[in-house]
Amino acid sequence: MDFSISPELDQLRQRIRAFVAERILPLEDDSSSYDEHENINLDLLDSLRKEAKAEGLWCLQLPPEDGGLGVGVQGMAVCYEEMNRSIFGPVIFNSAAPDDGNMIVLSKLGTPAQKERWLKPIVDGDVRSAFVMTEPHPGGGSDPSMINTTAELNGDTYVVKGRKWFITGGAEATHFILIARTSADPRRGLSALMFHKDQPGWRIVRRIPIMGPEEHGGHCELEFDGLEIHKDNLLFEEGRGMRVTQTRLGPARLTHCMRWLGLAKRCVEIARDYASYREGFGVRLADRESIQLMLGDLAMRIETGRLLVMKAAWALDRGEKAQAEVSMAKIVVANVLHDAADRAIQINGARGYSKDTRLEWIYRYARQARLVDGADEVHKMVLNRHLNDKGDEFWSWPVQ
Template structure:
């Protein structure tokens, strides 16, 4: 792959960098701009989103006909990393999870009627959305084949019964993509449905308290009790739910990594600034070899992460499912984010542990990175499976025509 980016992508990156520096970081620094769950408050978020839309920095990940800029996965990698210099960044540009992944899967798989009703309002920023898949034991988690929520056909409708949990954004969402079992077929047994907050037959049982800060709408436990949905709420057709999860989660895992790289770089930025200005025992922290080793190692690990993410993004743009590449990026960058926050806190000392910087926020947030969209161990098993199937070809180079 060619590691140069187009002038168009660089233009978006530079404009995003200026927007984050000039408009978002000053808001992040204001305690009154935070909500009770550790995110930007809605009344502070709205004007920033409007300005991002006016400046053409909105939904860059989508096609132009959908309301985006059609940057492709490589362009997204460049821009998402820049957005998440601020912890508030992605949501301002309408590129935050779970809306990000939901919009991309609806753009790819929805009918024209479904796009008009379910996708367009998310693109406009009028509503938020949620992806309803994970279940408590003994239901489906990392293994969707264990899905216990059922959708039973009754005439021209489907009756949904089940229990879901850790559903990101559910408390603030109006549009939901729901996975349920319609048969016992191992490959065609799951179906994806669309439903609205106002549809009867379901409820949010609780907003689950977590150790870290939350996305808007939290992580919720949902109960479905005989919800009835018409057949036109199905995405791609009955039995295509596993395909929908594969379409959505592959890219979604990588977009997490893109954003996490931005946070990791922010950690180094805070650490560098403090080390350059803090003196002790007659010497600046930044002049100590121990600090230089920590910072040099962190810089290298971030660059390794960027290369893994960019390779996976490039492979996706070439039409590959990029399963190996995405899994490698997910494992490395998730662990990198935790390491970057830990190192930066250690360098900042008590200041890093306090709320005077965003390091403690990133540290608490980073622990979930090794769990969301597949735990480290799941992705390691995926890589081992590929290694067993491919042998030495696991590391093969793709050969071009010329």
């Protein structure tokens, strides 16, 4: 495993870093930059997206034939970390969830006609999208086998009935990928279907209030009462909804980690800056051993997360599933993000708890990291399953 990067990728990384520093970070201190849900307001977002697109910093996760830069998963790890130095960053480069994962799965599994209809508008930045999977009890969450929403084929049309919730971006999305039950087959009972927001037969029940801040479009509860989807809008094959889900969620979990590393580093940056000049009892905070221990520990854990992310990215670029590698990265990075925000607030004292820094924003955002795309406990169960299957080979070295 060689994690060195090419000069070309490093130049792209530096261009993204400069764009974030010069065009995005200054906006975080202006209250007019925010919408009512504490994210970047849509008019400002639209303007910055045009700038990023004009500078060739757009959709780097997709292959060139689908409108991207084709940097690969390792390249994404390098660049996404830089994007999320700002809380506004990834969405400006069209690299934020849920669009990011939806574009990746449509690129990999969509037909040419489906890419033209469902993928291209997201790539162009004309529409937003959502992935519709999670259901309220007794439906499916981390366990997709429990999904109750049905899509019954009637002639050439699937008729959808059921309920979903915590659908990220639902209120702003135009294109949706829905996971629904098309048969009782325990292995091939789920399918992925695509629909447009203007189709009848479904509605947003509510935008679920959360600890916040929120992604654009929030986290919504949806009801389906006869939504009709033509079979041409079946993604991949009937009964292969789990394949679609795995194709999307594996890389999506890892891209979350890439972005979270950027936020964790931002927390350390804010903490180090304050500690460098703030004095108490005649001593700079930076000179106190307790502060040094906190920051040194975070530096080590962030680097551990970076290595786990890069190992998983390396495996995905080689065509491996990397399920265990992604789970390890997800657990470690989600926890270090939370702890980086918490300790940075502690170092900044009341200043960190206020809105004078971005730390309280990151802290509230960070708590979801240990839940989204599989709770820590679920990923630890996945790792235990791999350990039981492989035994001591769980810790094997790749052989060329």
